Amino acid sequence: MVTIKDVARAANVSTATVSRVVRDKGQVGDKCRAKVQKIIKQLGYRPNTNARALVSKRSDTMGIVTPNLSDPFFGGIAQGIEEVARQMQYKVMMGNSLHDEEGEIEAIASLRENGCENIIIHSKYSSNETLIKLCEELPGLVLINRFIPSIAGRCVWLDNTVGGRISTEYLLNNNHKDIAVLTSYYNNQDPHDRIRGFKMAMEMAGHTVKDELIFVSDLKQVIKQGQNGGNLEGESTAKRLLESGQKFTAIIAYNDHMAVGAMNLLLDNGIRVPEDVSIIGFDNVYVSMIVRPQLTTINYPVVQMAKYAAQLSIDLTKDKENVENKTHLFMPELIERNSVYHLKES
Amino acid sequence: MVTIKDVARAANVSTATVSRVVRDKGQVGDKCRAKVQKIIKQLGYRPNTNARALVSKRSDTMGIVTPNLSDPFFGGIAQGIEEVARQMQYKVMMGNSLHDEEGEIEAIASLRENGCENIIIHSKYSSNETLIKLCEELPGLVLINRFIPSIAGRCVWLDNTVGGRISTEYLLNNNHKDIAVLTSYYNNQDPHDRIRGFKMAMEMAGHTVKDELIFVSDLKQVIKQGQNGGNLEGESTAKRLLESGQKFTAIIAYNDHMAVGAMNLLLDNGIRVPEDVSIIGFDNVYVSMIVRPQLTTINYPVVQMAKYAAQLSIDLTKDKENVENKTHLFMPELIERNSVYHLKES
DNA sequence: TTGAAAGCGCTAACAC
């Protein structure tokens, strides 16, 4: 292993000078710099990150905390973060948070110990208070897919209420009035916001919202298993809807996984999609494109948001002035495909 | 930040003693240990990983090198590794390798600089020579999904030839003889092995292999984009098959993504699956379960293999004797679902 | 513009 000393010796300068050249900081004479750079290349010197982190208390490492990487939604987050990290010469460290507040806290603590200043967390389980406190301690902490007003500058989020609204409006425009909602019971904000959007749209159009057409998944365990869970959740919730015997011409699902589960249950029961029942999803993940009929859904630009979050985190630790107090809101968008049927007006 | 010195002072012992109890190594008196442990808890001391890595040249960090995390196949690998890493108190660091040998080498180099002894790599692009050399330098390097005989003890792999064979045999048992193959052009071994298995099975059953029914994807660019790419690849390759006007009753696809792409193309052209054409995939990823008809496929126990690889890597750096010279081969398995039709004997 | 030197927090060899 070639160290800074080796370079210093070979270049006939001090280690301090080499350090300056490497970090491109401080004053160094032009030919001195050139000489050192040449030697560095020649010897193949690469600074030891641990030594560096030890003394400087920073490690150019980006931390990611998510519940589950095998779900492509989170995979997309990781991918997005990784891309800007590599571009900005950052390493990436993962903390799998499992499924509770303790897990999230522990993952962050572990990251911090490694000198990880920049952390992106998809927190489902920690309380607002916990996260607010964490944000105070860690200038580079950014929340993705969550919004807490008092730390708005740290939140990269999607307007789920709008998402719920536009999917409902689309259904309404296609003359669906008897709309069932299949939602997840996640204890975070998203499902509530999406339903809020649904109710807003219904009321704005002069329809009464029937609470008995809103079905909350009861598969508490299953959903923790990622995409498969979502699928099963959709199936079982749709089954309850069917068994309720109520009239409906369309379903709004919490996300694409649930939508596909519901669609399959319908199909397996001889109910045609979209001719008999229309379905609309949320997220616009890969499966929504490949199922038949292709799923009409709401785009969740998660990779883009992840990239934004990573960049934001870096900015927060580099040049604070420009960044604080901004708000980082992304907008959902309707992706029109083939799972919604245009009803004749009745 | 509380350091080892703080603990030593508070416990009235030397830092060396604290270090011993923290690492649970060396001789320490019982009450001395108890006292130190109590102080550690009290002060909330957690060792600085960078200082530790600096001096010991190891960092209890597991490195993962894969091309693309947003593909759930790789997400599964990451997930599996992460699980055993957390269990064994290791951190996880990612190196996204992009899509060339240089990227893979660079990712590994970066990991090593961080004192990462244990690295799991899914290498598609590096040559055997490169990997063999790397294995010599890095005792904790493990290859996943690749087999190189001279470093068999470092390779956790699946027998793709057997996979190709059993999927062919299954088709044969269902009286399909005119079998088309849609394969990827990846420059690694997998497609070749699977086709070899296909040819073996055909010949063993007394059928001649028609090379003109083997279609190699020509979408060099697209496949780099992960699952979507696979899907598109399947569509376009199936299209060429269709346009060739040849007779076939079944398709073997390189993987599930391609199978689904092919299935959708067939469906969109009014060809029924499996009644008109049967399809069999490979990998048993999530989508194979949720498409309709559900895809018959070959299980690739990737998460299990990833866990195994992670454990192997740790063993290799801990107690070498027991581990070297073993072979780490996993076997594919048929997953029977609904995309293969039982043909009447002709 | 450059160098000398202190020290980051920890481990490990050696001494007692």
Next chain:
DNA sequence: GTGTTAGCGCTTTCAA
């Protein structure tokens, strides 16, 4: 069984 001490490779004052 426990303490002393010399670094690991680097950054960063402070002096020159």
